[in-house]
Amino acid sequence: MNNQVGAKVNRAISILLYLAIFNKIKIVSYTATKVKKEITKTDKDKVVNYVCDYFNIKNNFKYNHESDVLAIAATYLKKNKIL
Incomplete structure (x- = not known):
């Protein structure tokens, strides 16, 4: 950058x-490691698949940042038992 x-x-x-x-x-903040472990229990490679399944969307992401934002949202929703 x-x-x-x-x-x-x-x-x-x-x-x-x-x-x-x-x-x-x-305001909440999550490290990348926290997001990966919270939603996939494994690593970055499975984040995109998890996000697509969680939000029931297709993987049309051009950049990892797009799925990362949704992964952060999913982490918040999961931790707070919202969805």
Whole structure:
């Protein structure tokens, strides 16, 4: 990631954190290892398959980041027994 992209990502994160705090939205954070172990009990290779099964969607992901976001959401939902 170059410096310009990193700066934009940091700005976006800062804005999201500010809005969450301002609106009293709970902020949670998971490490990549925690997500992998929580949803697949194994490794990264099975995350995409798990996400597709969990949300009943097809694997049309162009980038790993797309499935990673859904894996984080699935981790939150699973840990909080929402779905």
